[in-house]
Amino acid sequence: MPIPLDKVKVVQEIERLEDENEPDKKRRMQQILDSNDEQLSFIHSKHRVHWHNAAEIDQDLLPYHPTVRNGNITVLPSEQSLDVALRRRYMAHWGLPEWLGDNHFLLQKHRPPANSIRECLISIASIHSETVNIWTHLIGALCISVTFILFLLDNNRQMDISDFITFSSFFISAILCLSFSTLLHIFLNYSPRIMVIVSKLDYFGINILIFGSMIPVLHYYFYCNLKLKAIYIGILLLLSIASVIGTSSAACSKPRCRPFKATLFIVLGLYGVVPTIHACIIYGMHRMIQMGFLYLCVMAVSYIFGGVMYGSRMPERFFPGKFDIIGQSHQVLHVAVLIAIYFHFYACCRLFNYVVVNEKCIEPIMLKQIVYAEPLS
Numbered sequence: 551m552p553i554p555l556d557k558v559k560v561v562q563e564i565e566r567l568e569d570e571n572e573p574d575k576k577r578r579m580q581q582i583l584d585s586n587d588e589q590l591s592f593i594h595s596k597h598r599v600h601w602h603n604a605a606e607i608d609q610d611l612l613p614y615h616p617t618v619r620n621g622n623i624t625v626l627p628s629e630q631s632l633d634v635a636l637r638r639r640y641m642a643h644w645g646l647p648e649w650l651g652d653n654h655f656l657l658q659k660h661r662p663p664a665n666s667i668r669e670c671l672i673s674i675a676s677i678h679s680e681t682v683n684i685w686t687h688l689i690g691a692l693c694i695s696v697t698f699i700l701f702l703l704d705n706n707r708q709m710d711i712s713d714f715i716t717f718s719s720f721f722i723s724a725i726l727c728l729s730f731s732t733l734l735h736i737f738l739n740y741s742p743r744i745m746v747i748v749s750k751l752d753y754f755g756i757n758i759l760i761f762g763s764m765i766p767v768l769h770y771y772f773y774c775n776l777k778l779k780a781i782y783i784g785i786l787l788l789l790s791i792a793s794v795i796g797t798s799s800a801a802c803s804k805p806r807c808r809p810f811k812a813t814l815f816i817v818l819g820l821y822g823v824v825p826t827i828h829a830c831i832i833y834g835m836h837r838m839i840q841m842g843f844l845y846l847c848v849m850a851v852s853y854i855f856g857g858v859m860y861g862s863r864m865p866e867r868f869f870p871g872k873f874d875i876i877g878q879s880h881q882v883l884h885v886a887v888l889i890a891i892y893f894h895f896y897a898c899c900r901l902f903n904y905v906v907v908n909e910k911c912i913e914p915i916m917l918k919q920i921v922y923a924e925p926l927s
């Protein structure tokens with residue numbers, strides 16, 4: 551259930567009372583809550599969160615500056631231990647400012663506006679609605695970095711410059727995308743201006759991932775046909791530039807532009823279908839399966855599944871408040887992206903192995919011989 555908009559007036563009245571210093575504010579707030587007990591049960595959770603916050607503000611959320619008293623430096627309670635520092639206050643969705651309240655189905659455990667790099671960094675190690683989003687892509691970026699190094703160590707003897715460039719474009723684009731996503735989720739609540747900047751960075755990362763992922767596929771599909779390869783990569787480059795401009799333009803920074811941005815990513819992603827169909831026509835399905843076509847299918851399904859879950863905000867749409875910490879649609883998308891990246895990697899490995907063993911065209915083989923001065927099988 552989204553925010554009960556028809557109850558907004560009651561919420562506003564409670565907020566007004568919370569902000570004022572009236573002597574009987576507790577009694578009046580209780581009256582409002584009691585009078586609306588049946589249909590406004592959600593207010594209780596909001597009320598609790600606010601009171602909880604108010605209690606913590608006094609002790610834990612004072613400014614992080616030592617004070618000087620009688621010539622001695624006094625450290626405030628908030629600075630005494632990491633344990634205290636990690637017990638930050640969290641807000642219900644109804645208490646969030648508009649720029650942070652994107653998902654109405656996540657009811658509790660939202661970080662409030664921080665306006666502090668330290669607060670944002672500390673939130674990496676505490677439990678709230680963005681914790682899993684941060685860690686899934688942080689761990690993902692580390693895992694892919696390690697995979698990249700291991701892959702190079704294992705295969706460098708049979709790789710030429712073109713193999714190195716294509717695999718690097720894939721791995722580096724994936725690492726950048728996941729790192730930008732991690733930054734987005736860490737600094738999302740810093741301020742509206744920073745949120746716009748990190749959101750653009752996140753969109754830029756998605757564009758890079760799509761571009762970098764397609765490079766090895768196009769390279770190996772058309773390994774011996776430089777003309778086709780150049781045409782497909784050229785079109786990909788133009789589409790990617792258009793998508794970067796579209797998703798980072800100032801006119802498109804509003805939430806209502808989300809469908810437009812989603813459309814750009816879908817067009818860019820679907821572009822990959824064209825050379826794949828072309829390759830199917832050239833090689834036939836049997837050879838395509840040998841070249842790892844099914845891995846690419848699983849990758850596409852994973853991306854689509856994650857995108858649909860994210861776009862439709864499932865499963866939290868059906869159980870508001872049940873997935874505030876773990877299981878929300880954005881986390882499903884993050885995991886789906888990681889699965890898709892690894893299946894894409896397996897597909898590229900199959901393509902690479904197939905080409906190394908089977909393709910006999912002149913140009914790439916000459917490159918291999920120049921680099922290693924030894925013939926490949």
Ligand SMILES: [Zn+2]
Pocket residue numbers: 683731735880884
């Ligand atoms: Zn994300």
